[in-house]
Amino acid sequence: MSPPVAAPTRSSRRNWRWPGVVGLVLAIVALVLWLSLRQPIGVPIELPPDRAEATFIRSVGPLLDAELTAGNRTELLANGDRFFPAMLEAIASAKHSITFENYIWSSGEISDRFIAALTERARHGVKVHVIVDGVGAFNFSDADQRRLLDGGVEFAMYRRERWYHVKLNLNHRTHRKILVVDGRVGFTGGMCVDDRWLGDADRPDRWRETQIRLEGPVVRQMQSAFVSNWLKTTSRLLVGPEYFPSLEATTGPSLVQCYQSGPADHPHNAVISYLLAIAAARKSILISHAYFVPDDLAIDMLVAARQRGVRVQVVLPATNDSAFGRAASRSRWGRLLEAGVEFHLFTPAMYHCKVMVVDDYFVTIGSVNFDNRSFSLNDELNVNVFDPRLVVAATAMFSDDLARSRRYTLEEHRSRPWWLKQADRFCGLFQPLL
Numbered sequence: 001m002s003p004p005v006a007a008p009t010r011s012s013r014r015n016w017r018w019p020g021v022v023g024l025v026l027a028i029v030a031l032v033l034w035l036s037l038r039q040p041i042g043v044p045i046e047l048p049p050d051r052a053e054a055t056f057i058r059s060v061g062p063l064l065d066a067e068l069t070a071g072n073r074t075e076l077l078a079n080g081d082r083f084f085p086a087m088l089e090a091i092a093s094a095k096h097s098i099t100f101e102n103y104i105w106s107s108g109e110i111s112d113r114f115i116a117a118l119t120e121r122a123r124h125g126v127k128v129h130v131i132v133d134g135v136g137a138f139n140f141s142d143a144d145q146r147r148l149l150d151g152g153v154e155f156a157m158y159r160r161e162r163w164y165h166v167k168l169n170l171n172h173r174t175h176r177k178i179l180v181v182d183g184r185v186g187f188t189g190g191m192c193v194d195d196r197w198l199g200d201a202d203r204p205d206r207w208r209e210t211q212i213r214l215e216g217p218v219v220r221q222m223q224s225a226f227v228s229n230w231l232k233t234t235s236r237l238l239v240g241p242e243y244f245p246s247l248e249a250t251t252g253p254s255l256v257q258c259y260q261s262g263p264a265d266h267p268h269n270a271v272i273s274y275l276l277a278i279a280a281a282r283k284s285i286l287i288s289h290a291y292f293v294p295d296d297l298a299i300d301m302l303v304a305a306r307q308r309g310v311r312v313q314v315v316l317p318a319t320n321d322s323a324f325g326r327a328a329s330r331s332r333w334g335r336l337l338e339a340g341v342e343f344h345l346f347t348p349a350m351y352h353c354k355v356m357v358v359d360d361y362f363v364t365i366g367s368v369n370f371d372n373r374s375f376s377l378n379d380e381l382n383v384n385v386f387d388p389r390l391v392v393a394a395t396a397m398f399s400d401d402l403a404r405s406r407r408y409t410l411e412e413h414r415s416r417p418w419w420l421k422q423a424d425r426f427c428g429l430f431q432p433l434l
Contacts, residue, residue: 041271044301045279053361056280057386064259064269072216073252074385076393080197083211084110090181091117094126096242099226101131101178104192106139111193115144119151127242128153131229133174136192156233172263175378177367178226183245186219187211188366188381190290190354201349208351210397212365212383216250221258225381228265254387262379270368271375273384274356281305281358286398287314288353293329293371293431303339312341315401317351324427331428337410344405355394361386363394372431
């Protein structure tokens, strides 16, 4: 006769209950994240082979609701040693207004310099407005925020001006990086107010970054993007010549557009811009990105570019600040490597650039990463520049980065340990959310 089976005790039932609760919570969180997605284009973009460049240039303005503007001056600035002084100098020169939006602001040395510069201008009557994302301000101390406010700066957390303001879509962040001074000088790129961006990317705790400085009519489009998020966050509209001065004749050589993208602002602009540029490529595509997690459509279009003879080179960080994101990215490289896309891993520092160069006439730079978070989830801002002279500068920077990178080959990719391949595959399942 078999011994009686003991009934499960209350403590054993409790031990099984918690994994179920945790699993349910994770399932609900995953469902919320998936529901926040907006699916991008589903069919590859094709341009006429004999007039791809002309079609691209004529179409990109209307498609992104940001017409190309002529007469702009543009300058690329590599690393904090160059772009921080330029930005702080522009702030110090402000006479009417400063608008500044960023994703990350962390207390520290460069934070102190920005606080000092912004409050100095505010005390002299300049209208200073700052937006920081609530997630990105996690390491921005209350004391430093109070220094801004006490110094006369209007400071707001993105869509959370008051503690009781609840943002229903927690997956929606402002990732934009905008500095506009007097409505005439603008900066964008990938930098944040954090000491990791100091220096010249010559050691592991300093980040490699590129910013662009702009003058000309395109700055009005940048200002409009800031004003849009200021309105959403504070319910106040910024108007007047302090923010939108009358246009003056400019002699800059660059044809430029600035587009905004986000769930509430032309949600597919970023992906349209990138895929349209890839479709237009006939010679080369140079991709400099911190976070490169292409979806199937982007991979298809990069493979198609290779098939029509386009050389595709990608520089990525050898190591980055997200092991999960890195694994998800690596899970997407196989088909690209097989098609002949060249991967290079930047070794001296964390690589945080967000730049793509196409052929000999086009550069895009701003806050957009090559992933679905930038293409669908976050508020983003990029400038598209049509100027062969800027291409020369951007290509020279790319070559310098290439020289400090190591080649990642198809053989290395295939010879990864089995456990790493499985980890990459698992992380790759979350590509739509990254």
